[in-house]
Amino acid sequence: MLGSAIALTALAAYSLATPLTSPVDSMNLFKRISSGCSTSGSASCHNTTKQTDLCCFESPGGLLLQTQFWDTNPTTGPSNSWTIHGLWPDNCDGTFSENCDSSRDYTNIAGLLTAQGASSTLSFMQEFWVDINGQNEQFWEHEWSTHGTCYSTLERSCLPSGSATGAEAVAFFNTVVALFKTLPTYTFLANAGITPSSSATYTLSQITSAIKSATGFTPALDCDGSAINQISYYFNLKGSLIDGSFVAIDAPKKGSCASTGLKYPLKSGSPTSTTTSGGSSPTGGSGSLPSKGTIHASTTGGLLTAGTWSTQTLATYTFSGTSSSFTMSTSKGNCGVSSGQLTCGSGVSSSTFSAVSSGGNLLLAFGGSTSFTSDGTPSGTVQQTVFTGTSHSADYNLLIVSS
Numbered sequence: 001m002l003g004s005a006i007a008l009t010a011l012a013a014y015s016l017a018t019p020l021t022s023p024v025d026s027m028n029l030f031k032r033i034s035s036g037c038s039t040s041g042s043a044s045c046h047n048t049t050k051q052t053d054l055c056c057f058e059s060p061g062g063l064l065l066q067t068q069f070w071d072t073n074p075t076t077g078p079s080n081s082w083t084i085h086g087l088w089p090d091n092c093d094g095t096f097s098e099n100c101d102s103s104r105d106y107t108n109i110a111g112l113l114t115a116q117g118a119s120s121t122l123s124f125m126q127e128f129w130v131d132i133n134g135q136n137e138q139f140w141e142h143e144w145s146t147h148g149t150c151y152s153t154l155e156r157s158c159l160p161s162g163s164a165t166g167a168e169a170v171a172f173f174n175t176v177v178a179l180f181k182t183l184p185t186y187t188f189l190a191n192a193g194i195t196p197s198s199s200a201t202y203t204l205s206q207i208t209s210a211i212k213s214a215t216g217f218t219p220a221l222d223c224d225g226s227a228i229n230q231i232s233y234y235f236n237l238k239g240s241l242i243d244g245s246f247v248a249i250d251a252p253k254k255g256s257c258a259s260t261g262l263k264y265p266l267k268s269g270s271p272t273s274t275t276t277s278g279g280s281s282p283t284g285g286s287g288s289l290p291s292k293g294t295i296h297a298s299t300t301g302g303l304l305t306a307g308t309w310s311t312q313t314l315a316t317y318t319f320s321g322t323s324s325s326f327t328m329s330t331s332k333g334n335c336g337v338s339s340g341q342l343t344c345g346s347g348v349s350s351s352t353f354s355a356v357s358s359g360g361n362l363l364l365a366f367g368g369s370t371s372f373t374s375d376g377t378p379s380g381t382v383q384q385t386v387f388t389g390t391s392h393s394a395d396y397n398l399l400i401v402s403s
């Protein structure tokens with residue numbers, strides 16, 4: 001049993017005027033562990049001095065790959081979604097370690113998730129983190145023992161005292177599922193007119209450009225013969241894998257696909273009734289996207305009609321789509337990201353955003369990253385431009401609050 005003192009301390013930093021958590025959310029929070037780590041330091045692989053607290057700084061495996069399968073022979077998962085392979089901690093130079101701590105090769109992952117308040121993560125995994133031979137439990141155990149045990153920020157000694165056995169593995173699965181929900185590859189491609197087909201062929205650049213226009217970053221694509229079979233989205237991490245923030249980056253190398261003649265084969269079977277994340281957020285409903293709301297910064301203030309950051313009265317945003325993939329607009333017009341800058345206005349072409357459920361709050365994400373930055377903090381009538389990612393000095397998360 002975990003103490004309430006360890007319930008997502010990160011939320012304390014949000015200091016919003018209105019409380020965002022309902023009693024149901026608090027119960028979920030109660031069961032989740034918190035790292036207590038800040039997410040405002042260097043991203044993994046980007047430190048300029050030696051980091052000493054490896055519970056709060058992922059090292060040496062600071063290059064994270066969220067890998068997804070498109071399996072058609074046999075088909076795994078819904079016909080309108082890619083499925084989760086894993087989240088791997090490569091070293092910053094692309095080499096990697098595996099099987100880092102056999103004393104934590106947990107069995108009965110499903111049981112751990114159920115016992116530790118993560119049954120909605122488990123049900124999502126049963127649909128979207130599926131083994132090609134139907135051996136889901138073995139697949140999850142393999143992903144944990146091979147890759148999960150290599151995260152420095154998931155060492156047992158990093159956990160709050162009194163944490164249940166396996167709590168760090170539960171945190172791992174919760175995090176992988178939450179990140180996957182921000183990366184709906186099927187939808188990203190379909191929005192660019194790239195859909196499975198028994199006859200069409202695509203070029204590698206058509207596929208990577210479609211993903212890049214949805215996320216802002218280039219992924220790596222692996223092929224099985226000429227058929228696309230796996231995608232890898234790359235990240236660095238700020239803070240702990242338990243509750244840190246992902247910083248999307250371009251793939252440092254290409255995958256195995258050729259440049260032309262790529263097939264995107266049809267899956268047999270049926271589409272999932274929801275989109276990749278619709279309806280099954282890890283916090284049981286608190287993750288669903290409202291149709292209208294305001295966007296608050298985690299530090300102070302929030303967004304105005306033009307998409308700028310201010311401490312003045314916040315604008316109403318209209319959201320359309322699902323939490324895994326949506327567009328948004330204000331009275332000024334559509335909202336989009338261009339050259340890393342968020343703007344809303346007439347003539348702005350819409351970008352696709354996603355939202356990640358974190359401890360009962362809904363965080364805006366672009367390209368899989370919930371990090372936003374500006375050159376300073378607004379006050380009075382001074383507004384700040386909002387940039388995606390972490391390239392400017394003041395960083396914060398953006399919370400979607402239903403109105």
Ligand SMILES: *[C@@H]1O[C@H](CO)[C@@H](O)[C@H](O)[C@H]1NC(C)=O
Pocket residue numbers: 047048049050051052059
């Ligand atoms: C970053 O921190 C890690 C962990 O302490 C260390 O191994 C690495 O050398 C550091 N990198 C730099 C450039 O100081």
